[in-house]
Amino acid sequence: MKIKPVVLDRIQTRHTSFEVDFILENNITFIVGDSGTGKSAVFSFLQEMAAEDKRIRCLNYLDQKRNYRNTIRQSRGKLIIIDNADILLDDAMRWYIATDGQNQYIIIGRNPTGLMLKQNEIMELSSQTYDGKTRFELMHSF
Numbered sequence: 001m002k003i004k005p006v007v008l009d010r011i012q013t014r015h016t017s018f019e020v021d022f023i024l025e026n027n028i029t030f031i032v033g034d035s036g037t038g039k040s041a042v043f044s045f046l047q048e049m050a051a052e053d054k055r056i057r058c059l060n061y062l063d064q065k066r067n068y069r070n071t072i073r074q075s076r077g078k079l080i081i082i083d084n085a086d087i088l089l090d091d092a093m094r095w096y097i098a099t100d101g102q103n104q105y106i107i108i109g110r111n112p113t114g115l116m117l118k119q120n121e122i123m124e125l126s127s128q129t130y131d132g133k134t135r136f137e138l139m140h141s142f
Helices: 039-050 068-073 091-099
Strands: 010-015 018-023 028-032 056-059 079-082 104-108 122-130 133-140
Touching: 010 039, 018 039, 039 056, 039 079, 039 104, 056 068, 068 091
Parallel strands: 018 133, 028 104, 028 122, 056 079, 079 104
Antiparallel strands: 010 018, 122 133
16 A cells, blocks of 8 residues: 655755755655665654654664554654664564555665565665765665
8 A cells, every 4th residue: 555645745854064855755765775875864863853843753773672663553644764674673563564554654774575665665865965065865776
């Protein structure tokens, strides 16, 4: 069940000399990329944004010991951003997310198995640096 974003179709934020500008075309966007490409840095920038925007919830491996499953299941109308998804999400949670029509997801990981994603939902992080400022965007991985 793929739908258009239910919360945001674009997310933008700035942090010192970094800018994040993601166009979100689906309710699940899975971000892949090699180590060192900025995925965890982008997560931290979005986490700062979530402190002020109550539509956004951020989860990562530190939430593994907390009841993050209930946080996801009880959310409605949220953009849920998950870093280190390969550590955090088991098969049951991947299925839940794949069929969730109430929330939108940005998932950062290496393995999109179990999320029933189409190729256009798997993105790579792209960055360009100009005049000392780095801009992060998403590009299709195929």
